[in-house]
Amino acid sequence: MSRRLVAEGSLVVPSPLGPLLLTASPAGLTRLCFAGQAGVCAAAADENIATPEAERRECGQLLHLAGEQLAAYFAGRLRVFALPLDEGGTSFQRQVWQALRGIPYGRTCSYAELAAAVGRPRACRAVGNANGKNPLPIVTPCHRVIHADGGLGGYSAGLSVKRFLLALEGAVLRRA
Template sequence: MDTLFSLPDPEALYRALTTRDPAYEGRALVGVTTTGIFCRLTCPARKPRPEHCRWFDSPAAALGAGFRPCRRCHPLGPQADGDPVVRRMLAALAADPTRRWTEAEVAATGLDPSTVRRAFRRHYGISFLDLARQMRLRAGVGALQGGAPVIEAQLDAGFDSASGFREAFARLFGHPPRALTHGAPGLVADWIDTPLGGMIVLADAGSLHLLEFVDRKALGASLRAVSAAAGGRIGLGRTAVTDAVQTQLAEYFAARRAVFDLPLTLHGTPFQRAVWQALVAIPAGATVSYGDLAAGLGRPSAARAVARANGANRIAIVVPCHRVIGADGTLTGYAGGLWRKQALIDIERRLALGQP
C-alpha cells in the first residue's frame, strides 16, 4: 500500500470499491495493476480482483507510482469535487472570495480545522487558509490594475492592515504593491485562470518572460530573479503578449493547439537556455527522459544537470518541462504537482490523436 495518510485495511477498501461507497470520495483511490489505471472507489467500471489492486490516498501518490487516471471517473480534478469537505469550503469561498478566514471561522462552519487543512493539502498541496489568502490577494491585484490606491486595493482584498496586504503581495510578486503602481516598468504581471489553476504571466511589449502556477512555492523567487535580470521593477497590467498567452492557453486546454506561437525571453545560463529550447522542440504527445534530453544536447553524462535546468524552467506549459519523465516511464517531479503533469500529458495525447 502506498499512502501518505492512514487508510483502512485493504479488505475494507475493497468492500468500499465493490459497493461504490461514496464515503471514500476524496480519501482513497485504487490502482489496477492489470491496466495501469487508477480510479475513484465509486468508478462504474468493472471491478478488478483484490490481488490486482493498489491503494492510494491521493492522485499524486497514484501518479507517482506510474498509474494513469481513469477516463470514466476522472480522478484528478473531479476527485476534489467528490470530497464533501472540500466541496463545502470551496462553495463558501466562492460566495465571498475576499473573506478573511481564520481557523476559528472554519470551526464555526461545523468542520474540524485540521480535517479541512489535511483535505486541501491532499488535493491542492496548500491549506484552505492559504487558498483563501490567494483569492483575497487576487482581488487586490485586480483593484490595483484598475488604478485603485493601495488602501482601496487593501480593503477590496479583505486585508485588515496595510502591512498584511503588502507582505502577502510581496511574497507573491517579490515587490511591495506601491512599487508596482508608480513609474512605467517594462515588465508587467497579470493573473490568468486556467482549468488547472491560476497562473501568473510576466511579459513586456515584446515577449513572455514568465508563466507559472500561483501556488508554486518558488514563484516569488522566480519573479524577483526575472525582474533583476530585466533590470527593472515589475508592474501590474497586460500587453499584447499577455493577451496572446491567454488566448493560446485556452486553445491548448481545449485540445485545439499543439504548438505555441509566442516570443520568449529565457532568463538563464547558456546551458539552461539550451535545455529549455530542446524542451520546446519536443512535439506534443511525446515524452523523453532526462538521459534522452542530455544525449540530444551532446552531453550524455549530464542527465542530472538537465534535470536541474528542467526544474528551473520559469515558463510552464509553453516551455514543456512536463514532457520529461523518468527513464522507466514513470512520472517524476513537477513543480506544479504531478496531478497537473499527468493532466497536461493527457491533453497532449488527445492533441496527438486529433481528439479535441
C-alpha cells in the same frame, strides 16, 4: 475567472489548473507561475514592472496573446506555442529549454534522451536541474520529460499537474 492585469508586465489568466500568472518584458514572456507558487509569482510580478507607456502596451499585447494561446492549448486546439520568450537562464539552461520545445505534443522524452539531444549524454542530473528551473512551464513543455523507466519524475507544480498535462495531450506513459 476572467483575465486581469495584475501589474504592468503581468497578467493572471484562468486555466483548468487554477489561475496562472504570466509576466513579460518588452523582449518576450518571462515567467508562467501556477497558483500554488505564490512566492515565486509575487517575486516575478515585482521584477517585471515596466514603466514607460510603450513598454506597458507591448507587454500587455504579448500577455493577452499568451493568455489566448494558453486557452487554446487547454481546449486542445493548440499544440505549439508561438510567442517571443525572454526566459533568462544560463547558456546550458537555454539549450535545454530549446530542446524541450522540440519535444512534440503528446510525446515524452527521458532525461537521458534530452541530455543526449543537447550533446551532453552524461548530464542527466544537470538536465533535470535545468528542467526544474524552467521559468515557462507548459510553454516550454518540461512536463514531457519523464524517467527512462516510464516513471513521471518530478514537476515544479506537482505530479498531479504533470499527469493532467500529459493526459490533456494524450501522452501514453509506459513502465519498463
